[in-house]
Amino acid sequence: MQDTLAHLKRGExxxxxxVSSIHIPLKLLEMGCLPGNSVELVQVAPFADxxxxxxxxxxxxxxxxxxxxxLIEKVTHE
Amino acid sequence: xxxxxNVALIGNPNTGKTSVFNALTGLNQKVGNYPGITVEKKxxxxxxxxxxxxxxxxxxxxxxxxASSLDENVVxxxxxxxxxxxxxxxxxxxxxxxxxxxxxxxxTQIKDLEIPTLLVINMADRMRYKGISLDIEYLEEQLQTxxxxxxxxxxxxxxxxxxxxxxxxxxxxxxxxxxxxxxTEYFDSLRKAFPNQLLYKLWLVITQDVNxxxxxxxxxxxxxxxxxxxxxxLKRLQQKETIKRYQFINNVLKKGQTIDVSQAKDLRTKLDxxxxxxxxGYLIFVIILLTIFQAIYDWSSVPMDFIDGIFASLSExxxxxxxxxxxxxxxxxxxxxxxxxxxxxIPQIAFLFLFIAILxxxxxxSRVVFLMDRIMRRFxxxxxxVVPLISGTACAIPxxxxxxxxxSWKERLITILVTPFTTCSxxxxxxxxxIALVIPEGRVLGLSYQALxxxxxxxxxxxxxxxxxxxxxxxxKIKSKTFFVVEMPNYKLPLxxxxxxxxxxxxxxxxxxxGKIILAISIVLWxxxxxxxxxxxxxxxxxxxxxxxxxxxxxxxLQQKIASHKLEHSFIGITGRAIExxxxxxxxxxxxxxxxxxxxxxxxxxxxxxxxxYSVGNDDEDTIKNRMAGExxxxxxxxxxxxxxxxxxxxFYAFAMQCMSTLxxxxxxxxxxKWPTLQLVIMTAIAYITALxxxxxxx
Numbered sequence: 001m002q003d004t005l006a007h008l009k010r011g012e013x014x015x016x017x018x019v020s021s022i023h024i025p026l027k028l029l030e031m032g033c034l035p036g037n038s039v040e041l042v043q044v045a046p047f048a049d050x051x052x053x054x055x056x057x058x059x060x061x062x063x064x065x066x067x068x069x070x071l072i073e074k075v076t077h078e
Numbered sequence: 079x080x081x082x083x084n085v086a087l088i089g090n091p092n093t094g095k096t097s098v099f100n101a102l103t104g105l106n107q108k109v110g111n112y113p114g115i116t117v118e119k120k121x122x123x124x125x126x127x128x129x130x131x132x133x134x135x136x137x138x139x140x141x142x143x144x145a146s147s148l149d150e151n152v153v154x155x156x157x158x159x160x161x162x163x164x165x166x167x168x169x170x171x172x173x174x175x176x177x178x179x180x181x182x183x184x185x186t187q188i189k190d191l192e193i194p195t196l197l198v199i200n201m202a203d204r205m206r207y208k209g210i211s212l213d214i215e216y217l218e219e220q221l222q223t224x225x226x227x228x229x230x231x232x233x234x235x236x237x238x239x240x241x242x243x244x245x246x247x248x249x250x251x252x253x254x255x256x257x258x259x260x261x262t263e264y265f266d267s268l269r270k271a272f273p274n275q276l277l278y279k280l281w282l283v284i285t286q287d288v289n290x291x292x293x294x295x296x297x298x299x300x301x302x303x304x305x306x307x308x309x310x311x312l313k314r315l316q317q318k319e320t321i322k323r324y325q326f327i328n329n330v331l332k333k334g335q336t337i338d339v340s341q342a343k344d345l346r347t348k349l350d351x352x353x354x355x356x357x358x359g360y361l362i363f364v365i366i367l368l369t370i371f372q373a374i375y376d377w378s379s380v381p382m383d384f385i386d387g388i389f390a391s392l393s394e395x396x397x398x399x400x401x402x403x404x405x406x407x408x409x410x411x412x413x414x415x416x417x418x419x420x421x422x423x424i425p426q427i428a429f430l431f432l433f434i435a436i437l438x439x440x441x442x443x444s445r446v447v448f449l450m451d452r453i454m455r456r457f458x459x460x461x462x463x464v465v466p467l468i469s470g471t472a473c474a475i476p477x478x479x480x481x482x483x484x485x486s487w488k489e490r491l492i493t494i495l496v497t498p499f500t501t502c503s504x505x506x507x508x509x510x511x512x513i514a515l516v517i518p519e520g521r522v523l524g525l526s527y528q529a530l531x532x533x534x535x536x537x538x539x540x541x542x543x544x545x546x547x548x549x550x551x552x553x554x555k556i557k558s559k560t561f562f563v564v565e566m567p568n569y570k571l572p573l574x575x576x577x578x579x580x581x582x583x584x585x586x587x588x589x590x591x592x593g594k595i596i597l598a599i600s601i602v603l604w605x606x607x608x609x610x611x612x613x614x615x616x617x618x619x620x621x622x623x624x625x626x627x628x629x630x631x632x633x634x635x636l637q638q639k640i641a642s643h644k645l646e647h648s649f650i651g652i653t654g655r656a657i658e659x660x661x662x663x664x665x666x667x668x669x670x671x672x673x674x675x676x677x678x679x680x681x682x683x684x685x686x687x688x689x690x691x692y693s694v695g696n697d698d699e700d701t702i703k704n705r706m707a708g709e710x711x712x713x714x715x716x717x718x719x720x721x722x723x724x725x726x727x728x729x730f731y732a733f734a735m736q737c738m739s740t741l742x743x744x745x746x747x748x749x750x751x752k753w754p755t756l757q758l759v760i761m762t763a764i765a766y767i768t769a770l771x772x773x774x775x776x777x
Binding site: 019021022025026027028029030031032034035037042043045046047049050052056057058059060061062063066 | 141142144146176177179180183310313314316317320321324346347350351354356444447448449451452455461561562563564565566567568
């Protein structure tokens with residue numbers, strides 16, 4: 001199974017590969033959560049939820065449930 | 079009259095749009111409501127060169143023209159309605175230099191509406207810290223606009239912005255990209271069906287859930303040769319549109335913006351490591367909360383006492399100076415104390431708004447929302463409910479207004495419904511006097527019983543709010559979007575001007591909004607307490623004088639007896655006696671009954687009413703306390719205020735919905751009488767039942 005954003009660990013980087021548009025509010029897409037954009041998990045609240053992300057330079061927090069609808073590919077940082 | 083230029087300020091939240099508004103208009107601004115809804119409408123006048131004036135509207139912050147909240151609807155409604163008197167001659171899109179990419183999305187959408195548009199890039203002073211440099215000329219050319227690079231913090235670039243607004247006719251109205259390429263076939267058919275309409279406007283009307291375009295939308299659907307698409311298809315297209323716009327923006331910025339990461343100083347990461355930490359984050363939050371409580375209760379007590387004193391002497395002065403009569407009494411006993419009852423809350427409200435403004439301006443509030451979301455969600459609330467629940471300890475009215483940014487209607491409604499359970503400042507006077515009467519003075523573990531009781535009452539308030547949220551979440555069957563997105567803005571030192579203007583404006587809206595209701599109620603109460611039917615009321619002086627003729631009373635004592643007799647037979651006294659059977663099982667007599675009835679207008683009226691009823695002329699708490707301690711239970715004998723009846727009263731005030739202003743604001747915010755009515759009935763029922771149980775068990 002492919003990784004989703006919910007699997008990302010703190011400090012890890014990834015690239016968004018697909019978003020399930022039925023489950024994702026348009027507002028999130030407009031804030032930069034789109035295929036091809038980079039994403040970093042900045043911080044997590046207890047129980048890893050919500051997640052504080054840096055998507056394409058935008059800093060925002062979303063719930064883990066929403067994050068599980070965003071497919072990613074992890075990037076190993078050099 | 080010279081022609082005014084209509085200017086609409088549009089931008090993402092957290093771009094400093096309001097700072098730009100403040101810089102342009104200064105104190106020449108007013109805040110109202112859009113007709114029919116409670117979204118705030120901020121407008122102001124800006125003087126431009128050569129005697130031209132600009133009428134500036136600060137539209138609610140929005141990330142795009144696809145609305146997902148009431149606030150955002152306002153933006154689209156205005157921009158699509160050419161007949162609106164506020165329809166802008168020029169759209170000023172405010173962006174922030176650090177989030178240019180995201181901010182430009184909205185900009186490209188506005189450009190598609192073919193309104194003269196100019197781009198403001200704010201916070202230019204931060205460019206050096208972040209190692210950002212911009213090729214303004216290139217950007218202006220690609221984006222088909224003029225750019226004003228400004229810094230509201232340093233007050234730079236404002237004059238240039240003003241000159242651009244003055245020459246708005248020179249601005250291009252050509253869109254900067256062709257978004258219809260995402261589905262040429264579809265948009266071609268749309269263009270053919272409506273040759274006279276703006277394509278992007280049609281597209282917006284089709285895709286929005288907004289009520290603005292009902293007629294326009296029906297028109298679109300009525301045209302036979304045009305096939306609409308399914309909801310899912312439309313959403314997919316919207317997504318394509320967004321991607322398309324970002325592609326354009328990325329290409330433009332690749333050449334127009336360079337970021338030297340080695341120059342960037344990252345304060346955010348360092349602060350966030352502590353402020354959103356699993357342990358330190360919560361600890362710091364608690365410390366900040368305690369500081370705010372301390373400020374609201376301690377620091378504001380000085381100005382509050384001062385205001386109290388002024389209004390008391392104003393009342394006295396009115397009575398002395400004006401000729402005796404009903405009008406003077408209404409003024410001195412009804413209107414002035416009524417006004418005092420509003421004004422006395424100004425210090426607390428101002429302090430509260432001051433702290434909230436600082437927390438919001440600095441960017442800290444988003445971190446609290448982030449920390450609390452998971453915990454609050456268990457109870458059907460959102461992380462964003464924390465803000466109203468904190469503000470509720472000062473006053474439920476601004477707290478309920480603060481629920482607006484909660485996306486999910488269900489979470490927002492639950493927050494509105496449970497907020498009045500938190501111990502607001504109006505409950506304090508009631509708590510303090512009753513605790514002093516019925517709770518013994520001993521200590522346990524160095525803490526006095528009385529202080530512990532007060533703390534317990536606060537916990538009961540919070541506990542009930544959270545518990546009833548949990549129940550409401552199970553009961554209410556409301557389907558609403560449950561997503562949660564919160565932007566984590568950069569940390570900023572709050573701008574003094576912004577904070578002060580926010581405090582002034584919010585305090586004003588509290589005083590005039592809630593004030594009108596409190597004032598009206600206090601006038602009605604005064605009438606009910608000052609007039610009564612029949613001889614018992616109108617002939618009170620003779621009756622009391624005769625009844626007491628054998629005793630040696632001083633003139634003052636006699637006057638007190640007369641006043642008390644009058645009150646007993648006034649309209650409010652009659653009401654009190656009528657409800658006595660209902661409240662006797664709770665351990666109260668008719669006088670407490672009156673105090674309770676009158677405090678349905680506002681809780682803090684309780685002490686004042688009892689003071690009048692017990693014919694104590696002044697507000698001295700000790701005297702009222704002594705009188706209250708001396709009251710005898712008419713049936714059981716013994717003191718009226720016992721441990722049992724005292725606890726029963728405390729619980730009643732903890733739960734009962736006794737605040738007209740809160741009900742009024744709930745009606746306004748939910749746009750229906752259903753919710754405030756339910757709140758009134760259910761909360762009062764809980765209050766009655768717990769008070770009943772408490773008294774029957776303890777007596």
